[in-house]
Amino acid sequence: MQENTNQEDPIISIRDVYKSFGDLHVLNGVDLDVYRGENVVVLGRSGTGKSVLIKIIVGLLQQDKGSVNVLGNEVSDLQGKELNELRRKIGFSFQNSALYDSMTVRENLEFPLVRNVANLSKAEVKDQVESVLESVGLSQTINQVPSQLSGGQRKRIGIARTLILQPEIMLYDEPTAGLDPITCIEINELINEVKEKYHTSAIIITHDLTCARQTGDRLAMLLDGKFAMTGTFEEVFASDEERVKSFYDYNFIQ
Amino acid sequence: MSTKPKEHVFTKNLDHALLSVYNGYKFFIRFFKEAFKGRMEFQELVKQCYAIGYKSLLLIGMTGFITGMVFTKQSRPSLAEFGATSWLPSLVSIAIVRALAALVTALISAGKVGSSIGAELGSMRVTEQIDAMEVSAINPFKFLVVTRVLASTITIPLLMFYCTLVGLLGAFLNVYLNEGTSGVAFVEKAFEQITFLDLGTSVAKAVAYGFTIGMVGCYQGYNATKGTEGVGKAANTSVVLSMFLIFIEEVIIVQVSNYFRG
Numbered sequence: 001m002q003e004n005t006n007q008e009d010p011i012i013s014i015r016d017v018y019k020s021f022g023d024l025h026v027l028n029g030v031d032l033d034v035y036r037g038e039n040v041v042v043l044g045r046s047g048t049g050k051s052v053l054i055k056i057i058v059g060l061l062q063q064d065k066g067s068v069n070v071l072g073n074e075v076s077d078l079q080g081k082e083l084n085e086l087r088r089k090i091g092f093s094f095q096n097s098a099l100y101d102s103m104t105v106r107e108n109l110e111f112p113l114v115r116n117v118a119n120l121s122k123a124e125v126k127d128q129v130e131s132v133l134e135s136v137g138l139s140q141t142i143n144q145v146p147s148q149l150s151g152g153q154r155k156r157i158g159i160a161r162t163l164i165l166q167p168e169i170m171l172y173d174e175p176t177a178g179l180d181p182i183t184c185i186e187i188n189e190l191i192n193e194v195k196e197k198y199h200t201s202a203i204i205i206t207h208d209l210t211c212a213r214q215t216g217d218r219l220a221m222l223l224d225g226k227f228a229m230t231g232t233f234e235e236v237f238a239s240d241e242e243r244v245k246s247f248y249d250y251n252f253i254q
Numbered sequence: 255m256s257t258k259p260k261e262h263v264f265t266k267n268l269d270h271a272l273l274s275v276y277n278g279y280k281f282f283i284r285f286f287k288e289a290f291k292g293r294m295e296f297q298e299l300v301k302q303c304y305a306i307g308y309k310s311l312l313l314i315g316m317t318g319f320i321t322g323m324v325f326t327k328q329s330r331p332s333l334a335e336f337g338a339t340s341w342l343p344s345l346v347s348i349a350i351v352r353a354l355a356a357l358v359t360a361l362i363s364a365g366k367v368g369s370s371i372g373a374e375l376g377s378m379r380v381t382e383q384i385d386a387m388e389v390s391a392i393n394p395f396k397f398l399v400v401t402r403v404l405a406s407t408i409t410i411p412l413l414m415f416y417c418t419l420v421g422l423l424g425a426f427l428n429v430y431l432n433e434g435t436s437g438v439a440f441v442e443k444a445f446e447q448i449t450f451l452d453l454g455t456s457v458a459k460a461v462a463y464g465f466t467i468g469m470v471g472c473y474q475g476y477n478a479t480k481g482t483e484g485v486g487k488a489a490n491t492s493v494v495l496s497m498f499l500i501f502i503e504e505v506i507i508v509q510v511s512n513y514f515r516g
Contacts, residue, residue: 090389098383099386111390
């Protein structure tokens with residue numbers, strides 16, 4: 001699956017990152033490279049700091065120590081316009097979709113577009129909204145409000161809202177959490193379609209090993225605040241580490 | 255032997271209170287920085303003016319009308335003792351213009367608008383909608399906070415004027431039904447004692463109250479934590495704190511206006 005990735009071109013480079021909340025040490029020296037064109041799945045138990053890691057990447061949180069370099073920028077050094085410039089190149093799909101519930105689907109998609117792309121005509125905005133909605137297969141929901149959508153539809157619209165700015169990097173926070181198996185497969189397929197169509201690189205946070213196997217070029221297992229192992233799905237789950245095995249056994253009912 | 259670092263500078267509660275005041279101050283300063291920077295979200299501002307102003311008209315109108323009518327009715331016996339019921343329009347208009355209209359509007363708005371802003375922004379915070387704006391390179395403070403604070407600062411003085419008129423109407427109806435005073439005579443008497451300073455003070459009060467209600471609601475909602483419990487707390491604190499600050503402002507503004515009154 002990694003034939004399209006450029007191993008010499010890391011677009012996210014994380015080195016020795018530490019993050020604590022009071023006495024709770026979440027990340028204890030995390031290292032990770034994500035190369036252009038690859039999907040990296042981050043696995044780990046709840047509360048191990050997976051979401052914290054991607055929030056640091058997008059500048060929502062700041063690490064206590066270490067370096068996070070995204071598209072050649074040291075994220076912790078960026079502020080204001082420079083940080084926003086970087087954020088325009090990163091799509092963040094939230095665990096609970098985070099759709100603006102006072103707006104319709106159309107307004108949700110227009111919201112980032114009209115504020116980030118200057119001089120778009122109404123027709124261009126309409127075209128782009130409809131095109132991105134079509135690419136997630138939900139054109140019919142354009143005038144609905146988030147409360148009228150199912151969990152899977154909300155996830156898709158959340159992804160569409162990030163795609164409208166044509167990001168280079170996608171960060172997915174638990175994309176299949178709380179969804180039925182068939183919708184999970186549809187979301188996994190969507191993640192792969194996004195990669196193909198928009199040429200994105202991605203970090204996918206998940207517990208779902210089916211999602212990991214279907215979408216990940218590489219897996220990274222977060223244990224005790226650092227990546228204990230990285231590699232392909234088969235390489236990671238060939239490990240004798242007890243916690244890795246139980247992760248696999250639970251997901252595949254062994 | 256290692257010594258454990260001191261956890262609190264004073265006591266836990268005092269530290270927390272001082273930190274809240276400091277954070278509130280930073281939020282206040284940030285509002286002025288953001289309000290004059292970049293593109294104004296006019297569409298959202300108009301939407302908020304409609305939500306805060308237009309949608310409060312009925313409630314403020316009914317409350318103002320009842321206040322004017324009841325205040326007139328309750329004041330009559332005292333004036334009647336001195337045979338001075340003809341002073342009722344003056345007395346009531348002074349009370350309404352100088353104090354009641356602004357206070358009634360502010361207290362009703364603190365309950366209706368303050369809690370609504372606190373709950374709305376609080377739920378946006380805990381469902382990560384504010385984070386979603388931030389990662390889309392949109393300034394959520396400018397979009398959510400600046401518009402709501404400006405909208406309440408603009409519309410609450412307008413609601414106060416409306417409350418004044420409706421309150422005077424309530425007072426007139428009561429006077430008309432009891433003393434048979436005509437509309438023209440009521441208006442003449444009512445505005446005899448009202449000065450420009452009275453009107454100016456009322457506007458100043460309403461602007462201060464509107465700003466306070468918007469600011470407190472936004473601060474509580476924007477900084478909400480701990481899920482649905484945090485949303486409820488944000489809504490509740492918005493109302494309680496707004497009302498408390500409104501009464502403090504009332505005392506200060508009255509003292510200042512009395513100084514000018516001489």
